[in-house]
Amino acid sequence: MLREDLGAGLELALAVPQHAEALFELIDAGREHLRRWLPFVDTTRDVDHTRAFLKDQLRELAEGRALTLVLFHHGRAVGVLGLNRVDAVNRVASVGYWLAEDATGQGLMTRAVRRLVELAFAHFPVDRIEIHCAVDNRASCAIPERLGFTREAVLRRALRAHEFVDDRVVWGLLREEWEG
Numbered sequence: 548m549l550r551e552d553l554g555a556g557l558e559l560a561l562a563v564p565q566h567a568e569a570l571f572e573l574i575d576a577g578r579e580h581l582r583r584w585l586p587f588v589d590t591t592r593d594v595d596h597t598r599a600f601l602k603d604q605l606r607e608l609a610e611g612r613a614l615t616l617v618l619f620h621h622g623r624a625v626g627v628l629g630l631n632r633v634d635a636v637n638r639v640a641s642v643g644y645w646l647a648e649d650a651t652g653q654g655l656m657t658r659a660v661r662r663l664v665e666l667a668f669a670h671f672p673v674d675r676i677e678i679h680c681a682v683d684n685r686a687s688c689a690i691p692e693r694l695g696f697t698r699e700a701v702l703r704r705a706l707r708a709h710e711f712v713d714d715r716v717v718w719g720l721l722r723e724e725w726e727g
Contacts, residue, residue, distance in 0.1 A: 549561050551662070553658055553659070553662060556620055556621040556622075557618070557619070557620055557655060557658060557659070558618075558619040558620075558622075559616045559617070559618060559619075559659060559662060559663075560616060560617045560619060561608075561614075561615075561616060561617075562601050562604055562605075562615040562616055562617045562627065562629075563601060563605065564598045564601045564602055564605075566601060566617050566624065567594050567595075567597040567598035567601055568594050568597075569617075569624040570597050570601075570617065570624060570627065571591065571593065571594045571596075571597040573624055573625070573626075573647055574588060574591050574597070575591075576647075577647050577648055580647075580648040581645060582708065582709055583708060583709075583711060584645075584681055584684050584687070584708055584711075585645055585708055586707065586708045586709065588708075589709060601615070604629070611633060611635065611671065611672075612632070612633045613629060613630060613631050613632075613633060614629060614630040614663070614666065614667070614671070615627065615628075615629040615630075616628050616629060616659070616663065618646070618655065618656065618659045620650055620655055625646060625647045625649075625650035625655065626644065626645055626646035626647055626650060626655070626656060626659075627644065627645055628642065628643065628644035628645075628656065628659050628660060628663055629642070629643055629644070629663075630642055630663060630666070630667045630671065630676075631643055633671055633672070633673060634673075635672040637675075638672055638673050638674040638675060639673060639674075639675045639676075639677065640667060640671060640673045640675075640676055640677070641676070641677045641678070641679065642660060642663060642664070642667070642676055642677070642678050643678075643679075644656055644659070644660060644687075644690070651686055652686070656690055657689075657690050657693050657694065660678075660690050660691075660694060661694055664676060664694065664720065664725060668722050668725055668726070673722070674721060674722045675719060675720070675721055675722070676696075676719070676720045677717060677718065677719050677720075678690070678691040678696060678717075678718040679706075679715050679716070679717055679718075680715070680716050680718070681706050681708075681713035681714070681715065681716075682701060682713060682714040682715070682716050683713055683714075684713075688716055688718075691718035691720070692718070694720070695720065695724060695725070696718035696719060696720040697718065697719050697720070697724075698716060698717075698718055699717050699718065699719045700716070700717040701714050701715070701716055701717075702714065702715040702716075702717065
């Protein structure tokens with residue numbers, strides 16, 4: 548899958564180095580919104596850093612350990628989502644995502660994560676998918692809840708992003724729950 552139309556102006560594309568400029572600009576413009584939850588924001592200082600990350604993600608994909616996608620809305624990059632830490636031995640993977648502030652509250656990431664979960668169960672050796680969110684990041688936690696994930700645990704003081712320390716909610720979804 549290089550690019551997939553999800554309808555209503557929403558598209559997913561395999562994250563490639565050619566997306567570096569658009570993604571860096573998105574991160575740079577949204578630093579205040581993103582840095583509350585994401586530790587990588589302050590270390591992402593230039594397009595070259597973003598390009599290197601995207602190259603690393605392609606290597607991870609080639610090794611079957613990750614799938615990183617760019618979310619486009621009406622042709623504009625608005626976020627990133629990915630299947631990460633694919634563990635073929637334990638058949639577990641994690642999903643992560645971030646979205647530009649002006650694209651929140653429209654259900655865009657929920658639709659994108661739904662498709663990513665479908666792709667994960669269809670093409671990766673996983674029987675369980677986890678999503679970890681900061682307890683106070685209500686918008687992020689709403690996505691796994693809407694998609695039928697089970698809230699399994701709260702890990703105290705387990706997320707650090709800059710000067711912020713948050714409790715982490717672990718959401719889990721089993722293959723049979725998704726397919727059932």
